[in-house]
Amino acid sequence: MMDRDTALNLLNSNVKNKNLRKHCLACEAVLAALANRFGEDEQAWRLAGLLHDLDYDQTADAPDVHGLPAAKMLEEQGLDSGIVHAVLAHADKAPRESRLDKALWCVDPLTGLIVAAALIRPEKKLAAIDAQFVLNRMKEKSFARGANRDQIKACEVELDLPLEDLVAIGVTAMQTISDDLGL
Secondary structure, eight states, X not given: OOOHHHHHHHHHHHOOXXXXXXXXXXHHHHHHHHHHHHTOOHHHHHHHHHHTTTTHHHHTTOGGGTTHHHHHHHHHTTOXXXXXXXXXXXXXXXXXXXXXXXXXXXXXXXXXXXXXXHHTSTTOSGGGOOXXXXXXXXXXXXXXXXXXXXXXXXXXXXXXXXXXXXXXXXXXXXHXXXXXXXX
């Protein structure tokens, strides 16, 4: 399996946008926490989170192909087929079958919602928010419109995980890497 340094180099060489790289780091952290919660392979889940938007720079103007170049790159790198499938599934290019597929689907928009919640606080720090703060903002339709609430809430059916638990896990995981996220 690919080590984290190799994965980071792959990410940094393919994703130029600093905020998108931070998004990938956030997804990595939240998926690692979820892997631990579910007793899954933390390293594989980390890699899926870190590399899921690997092709975003080249597909930003062609969302209908997002996920396909990333999957091809990851296959060429010899990554596990479960990770490759999760990358495809997060972009709706494959059905969500595994727990990893479903977790990445739910976590992807959640990280943006959490960042947005931190940024509206005067401190602009993850330490200034908790799960309840994020849940309250989530109810505001005008707040962080780009964060698909239905996709986040799918955790209740897809992962049999209460929304409150997913948000709490996400906030805590992202707080552990707040320096890397600049928050």
